[in-house]
Amino acid sequence: MSAVATLPADAAADACRIAPERDWSAYTVAEPDGRRRLELAVENITCAACMGDIERGLRRVDGVGAARVNVASRRVAVVYKPGRIAPDAILDRMAAIGYPAHPFDPAAARGTRSEESKRLLKCLAVAGFGGMNVMLMSVSVWSGNVTDITPETRDFFHWVSALVAIPTVAYAAQPFFRSAIAAVRRRAVNMDVPISIGVTLAMALSLVNTMTHAREAFFDSALMLLFFLLLGRFLDENMRRRTAVEAETLAALRADSAVVMRADGGLIETPVSRIRPGDRVLVRPGERVAVDGVVRDGASEIDASLVTGETTPAAVGRGDTVHAGTLNGFGALVVEVTAVAEGTLIAEIERLIAEAQSMKAGAMRLADRAARTYAPVVHSAAALTFLGWMLVGAHWNEALVIAIAVLIITCPCALALAIPAVQVVAAGRLFRNGILLNAGDAIERLAAADTIVFDKTGTLTEPEPRLLGAADVDPALLARAGRLALGSRHPLARALARAAGAAEPLPGIRERAGEGVAAVVDGIDVRLGALGFCGVEPAAVAAMRAAHPTASLIAYREGRAAPVLFALGQSLKADAVATVARLKREGYRIEILSGDREAAVAEAARALDVADWRAERDPAAKIARLDALKAEGRRVLMVGDGLNDAPSLAAAHVSLSPVTAAHVAQSASDAVFLGDRLAPVAIALDVARAARRLMMENLWIAVVYNAVAVPIAILGYVTPLIAALAMSGSSLIVTVNALRLRRVAPPPTARPASAAIVGETGAVSAPVSA
C-alpha cells in the first residue's frame, strides 16, 4: 500500500503545503574534479550588463566555482561544489539578482547540431588555409609563365602546392566524399558526386602534370572550389543550429517537470523524461498536468483547451483520466502515471504525426531539386567534352584538362551558395521579428502557401482567459476582488488579478481546496471562487451565461452584499482582426478549424469576418479537412498551438505555432513565433516570399553564369586564372544578391525581449588563415 492511500481524505491538498525538493541528479553533470555542472536557461538576458551582473552575482556565492553566461543562447553554466551549496540556492540567487532561471533537462537536450557545425568549421578553416597558400604559389606561376619564370622554380612551386593541397583535400573534402559515397551506394546521384569527382580528378591530373614538368597545375581551383562549397554548407548548418539551440532554451524555460510523490510521502521535482509509469504525480492548483494518467485522489476542474481546443473546463475526480498539457483548476490532484502505450492520447497523436510526416516525405528542397537536374548535365557535359576533344585528335592529357575545367567551372559554387546565403539572411530577418525556423526548407514552403488554416484556441485567441465585459464592472470593486484573487493560483483568479491590475494581496487569505479563497477585511468576510462557495442565485448565473455564452464564471462576495459574477473567457489576440484582414487583402484564403464548441468558434469567426469555419473537429477530422484542401490543389499553411493540432501541423504543407503552444505541437511545426501577437504570421509570409524570389534569382544567376562559362570551357579557353575569377565572381554576386533581403520586413521597434538579443545571423565571419 502506498503512503498516499494512508493519508487523510484531502491528502493531495495537504501535500501541496510541503515545498517539493528537486531531483538535482537528473539536472546536473559531474565534472572530473568531483564538482557538478549545472546548465540554466535564463530569462531577461538582453545585453552585456546582464552578463556581468549574473557572473559577478554568482561568483560571490560561496561554493560556486565558475559561472559563465552565453549571451547568444541565453544560458549560464554554473560549476559548484555539491557539499558547499545546494543548487536550489543558486536558483534563489539568480531570482534575487533579477534573472529567474530554469535548469535544463539533459535527457531532452540535443547537442549534435553543434558538433556538425564545428566539424564543418574545421574543414572550412583547413580549406581556407590551403586555398590561400596554394593561390599565392599559383599567382606567382601564372605571372611567371608570361614573363621569366624558370622551369625549376615553377616545378618547385608546383611541388609545394601539391604538398599543401593533398593533405588539405584529404581532410577538408571529407564531408563531400562521405556523402557522395553514401549516395553512390544507394545508387543515387546528388550534388556531392560531381564535386568529389571534379576535385579528385583535378588533384590527380595536377599531380601528373607536376611530375611531368607541365606548365599548369590546378591545385588552386580544387581548393577554392572546396572552400566556397564548405562556406555554403556551413552557413546552411549554422542557421539550423541556431534555431535548435533557441528551441532548447525555450523548452527549458517552459520547464517540463512534475512533482513526484515518493513512497515515503516526500515530494520531489523531476524532469518529465525521468518519470516512469506507475509513479504518482502531484498536480497543484493552477499547474499544468505534465503526464497522462488517472486521478487517484483529489477533485478539481481541468481546462483542456491546449489539448482539445475545448474551452469549457470539465470537472474531474477519482478515477478520471487526465492528459498532459491540460491546466488544473482550484483543487490539488494526485495522478498515477499510466503506462505509455497504445490508447493514451499522446500515443494516438504521435501515430497521427508519424503518418502525416510519412505522407509528406515526397516533398523535396529547392536545392536538392536543382542538384538532381543539374548533376547529370554536368557529368555528361564533361564526358562529352573529353570525348569530343579526343575525336578531334587532341592528346588525352589536353582533353582531360579541358574536361576537368568544364567540371569545375560548371560546378556548383554559385549553386551551393545561392540557397544557403538567402536562407541565412532570411532566418536572421525572421529571428529579429521573433520567428524561429524549425526546418531548413520552411522558407520555400511558406512562400508557396495560398491558404491559411487557423486553429482558434490559443492561436487566434489569447492562451489565457481574459475578463469579458470589463467596462460594466465597478472599478473599485474589481480592484478589491483583484487583491483577493492574488492569493490563488487558479487560472481564472490570476486572470482576474491581471485584469484588476492588482499588485498587493490582501492579508490573511485562506485557500479552500476546490472552492476558492477567502479573507476577513475590517470584520467583513470576503470570498472569491466557485459559484456555490459565494452563494450565487441561479437566476444571476443564467443572465450572465446568456450575455457570455462561452465564458467561465467566477463569483466574488463582500459580507452579506449580493455576490458579483465575473465572466472570464477567451478574447482575440490584440492584432488578430488586423492581421487576418491584411492576409485576406493579400489574397490568402482563410479558414478556422477548431476543436472548440460551435458557439465559441462562430463568435470568433464573426469577429474576424471569416466565412469558412469548422468547429468540434478532433485531430483526425482536422487532417481530413487538410487532405480535402490538398485535393483541391491548395497549399495550406496551418497555424495552431494545441496538442490536438500537432498532427495537422505535421500534415499541412507548412505550419507555424506560437511559443505558448504544447511541446508536441512546436516540434511538429516548421516554425515557432514568439510574443502574443499574430502579426508574425504575416511577416513570415512576406519574408518567405521575398526569400523565395531571391533564391530563384540566384539560381538563374548560376544558370546564366554557366551558359556563358561552359561554352568557353568546352572550347578549351579556360585558364586556371579565369576559372578562379569566374568562380569567385559568381559566388560573390549570389551572396550580394541575398543581402537585398534586408530591405524586407524591418524588425518591430518594440522587439519581443527574447528576440532582441538573437543578433545578426547574416554576419558569419569566415575563418581564413594564410
Place this chain on the structure above:
Amino acid sequence: MNILVYLVPIALSLGLLGLAAFLWSLKTGQFEDLDGAAWRAIQDDDLPGRE
C-alpha cells in the same frame, strides 16, 4: 631565387600557426558565444574601484 627555399617554408609555417591557433580556439569553445565575447571586451569590471 634561392631565398625562396627559406621564404616559402616560413610563409607556410606562419599560415600553419594561424590555422593551429584557430583550431585551438575552436576546440576551447571560444566561438560558442560570439555576441557575449564582443561585449566582454568592453567590460570594465576589472578596473580598481568597481564592484
